[in-house]
Amino acid sequence: MSRQVVHLDVDQGVAIIAIDNPPVNALGHAVRDGLVEALTRAEADPAVKVIVLACRGRTFSAGADITEFGTPPRDPGLHEVIERFDECSKPTIAALFGTTLGGGLELAMGCHYRVATESARMGLPEVKLGLLPGAGGTQRLPRLIGPEKAVTAIVSGKMIGAKAALADGLIDAVVAEPVQGAVDFAHTIGTTSPVRVRDRDEKLAAAKADPAAFERAAADAVKRLRGIEAPAACVESVRNAFTMDFEAGLAAERAMFMRLVTGDQSRAQRHVFFAEREAQKIPGMASGLKPAAIGQAAVIGAGTMGGGIAMNFANAGVPVTLVETGEAALQRGLDRVRETYDISVRRGALPAGATEARMALVSGTTDWARLAEADMVIEAAFEEMDLKKEIFARLDGVAKSGAVLATNTSTLDIDAIAAATARPADVLGMHFFSPANVMKLLEIVRGRDTSHQAIATAIAVGKAMGKVPVVVGNCDGFVGNRMLARRTTECERLLLEGALPQQVDAVVLKFGFPMGPFAMGDLAGLDVGWRIRKHRGVTAPISDVLCEQGRFGQKTGRGYYLYESGSRTPTPDPEVEALIIETSARLGVTRRAIGDQxxxxxxxxxxxxxxxxxLEEGIAIRPSDIDVVWVYGYGWPVWRGGPCFHADLVGLPEIVARLEHYAGASGDEGVRPAALLRQLAEQGKGFADIGKDAKAAAA
Incomplete structure (x- = not known):
């Protein structure tokens, strides 16, 4: 017998319709069907004067069940449910608490009134899935808060707090408790016939008379969202709210939603949404395994990376100790952390007083004995194997039993580092990306002997920090940097064969990356890659010469580009172009025009x-994990879904053929198609087929 997901209770003239579909009260078919049935009964009951729409559990509805996207529609649809509340002959009041998102907020806006608790937050985040609100959100929200504020909220997908929602007109009252607050509010509205949201037009009048303010807000909302379809559709649909009547605007919104939901961009973004969650499922790990509690953490190294990692702990409410070799370096690190918090407060990213609150959780020491207090220690020292081995050997004699010992290495062998201890089960990699307090990806690198307990704890810590954890295997560069090395090799080849940095960067920008590889190299510092190449015994004829000339990028004002007067804007440098042409000639490479494709x-x-x-080597568990690494760590455009998702769209036979061509042209067997890629192409399969198998294994 199926579980009841919608309940109806009547008390003293008030009908309370409560959704009960944990964990987030998603509006799946059973809920929609139950809502229509309950509303029909309440409306027909002469004892009912007012209807309250509520939710049980920890939150109001988080919206549609996105697992239904792409499946045959089942009546009633969400828009039909909302229309029933909208047309109800009795006043309807939505009682909001927790997070009210997407279809949940659209349903609430179909009610005649809305009340919310002080801590409630609400929003329409569909744009983050490559969609627009498809059940009236782009038509009702402008009628409640005005088109300018609506377009900003819908295009950003950001949530609105109860205080701002009340001030703007999205809700009618802030209450202490949602259901009782809605019941009390019901007694204040009397018998006045409610005005439907669809019939309100006072907030549209200014835009109808002069749309200039709306167009400015719309342009500002989408200015950094080039190439993405959903934000532009959101703008168009909100504009329809004051240029069309309600029914026409609703029909246009629905048509745009259907176009987006079947398009590649939304498919890609939904893929990443599910992939992010799937990445935390580790085959073979016991389902009941609980992560260790981290009451105190420590970070060895108070440089830029170490300080950023310490900030992540403080942001998660975990006391953290920064450990350095000398007082001067320690103080510089602590000062840098404080200044970073101060900047965030000045910009409004953190509230006033946040610096002192966060810094109260950050301490510093040069005394290694303090490490004995930590439940997790992360080493963030210079990327040099002997140094890391020395640190872990010393750490092994100080850290408490059971403490997780992590290294922030981006390329080095985790097993070699773990071998410096007597407890390899407790050792793993926690590869943060720079700046560590901002970037969302956390590569968790499992060594040969790393325990599931240590992995589970690292995942939990990453989630508490607001990171996206992905568990990967141990090899040179792990997943992200190993793949990046292939691109870096091609960058150098392209320059030698006829391209220039600005041409390559323009192509990569057009694809959707936030920066091209040469501008990114200048930002990170060309000396970083130079040191790694020296360690590996490899060369890069152009980049090496730039480094030998002291051209390390933005920090020296010169790299692949010029950065004049401290500017961060790259300017093409004739000297670099001359160097590239001269290097091609010296190496006997005939330059040619290279097309963007x-x-x-x-x-x-x-x-x-x-x-x-x-994937062949088992370094990544599933193709979607690789996609998550590249979306959250390297700027791969989310609307292209990641490298593996994109490959399936292009078609693996096409990629195999082109790789064969480039391998033959370059003589680089590393470009020759991998056995797995060739096999999938021959079988007419894609990376998604591997993902299905991995998902079944994890289950």
Whole structure:
């Protein structure tokens, strides 16, 4: 017998319709059906004067059940449920608490009134899935808060707090408790016939008379969202709210939603949404395994990376100790952390007083004995194997039994580092991305002997920090940097063969990355890659010469580009162009015109090929994990779904053919198609087919 997901209770003239579909009261078919049935009964009951729409559990509805997207529609649809509340002959009041999102807020706006608790937050985040609100959100929200504020909220997908929602007109009252507050509010509205949201037009009048303010808000909302379809559709649909009548605007919204939901961009974004959650499922790990509690943490190294990691602990409410070799370096690190918090407060990203509150959780010491207090220790020292081994050997004699011992290495062998201890089960990699207090990806690197307990704890800590944890295997560069090395090799080749940095960067920007590889290299510092190449005994003819000339990028004002007067804007440098041409001639390479399509293929296909090798070797559990790494760590555009998702869209036979061509042209067997890639192409399969198998294994 199926569980009841909608309940109806009547008390003293008030009908309370409560959704009970944990964990987030998603509006699946059973809920929609139950809502219509309960509303019909309440409306027909002469004892009922007012109807309250509520939810049980920890939150109001988080919206539609997105697992239904792409499946045959089942009546009643959400828009039909909302229409029933909208047309109800009796006043309807939505009682909001927790987070009210997407279809949940659209349902609430279909009610005649809304009340919310002080801590409630609400929003329409569909744009983050490559969609627009498809059940009236783009038509009702402008009628409640005005088109300018509505377009900003819908395009950003950001949540609105109860205080702002009341001031703007989205809700009618802030209450102490949702259901009782809604009942009390019901007694204040009397017998006046309610005005439907669809019939309100006072907030639209100014835009109808002069749309200039709306167009400015719309342009500002989408200015950094080039190439993405959903934000532009959101703007168009909100504009329809004051240029069309309600029914026409609603029909246009629905048509745009259907176009987006079947498009590649929304499919890609929904893929990433599910992939992010799937990445935390580790095959073979006991389902009941609980992460260890981290009451105190420590970070060895108070440099930029170490300080950023310490901030993550403080942001999660975990006391953290920064450990340095000397007082001067320690103080510089603490000062840098404080200044970073101060900047966030000045910009409004953190509330006033946040600096002192966070710094109260951050302490510093040069005394290694303090490490004995920590439940987790993360080493963030210089990327040098001997140094890391020395640190872990020393740490082994100080850290408490059972403490998780992590290294922030981006490339080095976790097993070699763990071998410096007598407790390899407690050792793993926690690879944060720079700046560590901002970037969302956390590569958790499992060594040969790393325990599931340590992995579970690292995942839990990452989630508490607001990171996206992905568990990967141990190899040179792990997943992200190993693939990036392939792109870096192609970058150097493209320059030698005829391209220039600005041409390559333009192609990568057009694809959707926030920066091109050469501008990114200048930002990170070209000396970083130079040191790694020296360690590996490899060369890069152009980049090496730039480094030998002291051109390390933005920090020196010169790299692949010029940065004049402290500017961060890259300017093409004739000296670099001359160096590139001279190097090509010296190495006997005949330069040629290289088209944008070839550049794009060489910037993506070798990485996709390396992803296949990573999967062959078991370094990544599933293709979607690789996609998550590249979306959250390297700026791969989320609306393209990640390298593996993108490869399936292009078609693996096409990628195999082009890789064969480039391998033959370059003589680089590393570009030759991987066995797995070739096999999938021959079988007419894609990376998604591997993902299905991995998901079944994890289950």
């Amino acid at each position: 070839e550049i794009l293929e060489r910037m993506t296909y070798p990485m996709i090929n390396e992803a296949a090798r990573i």
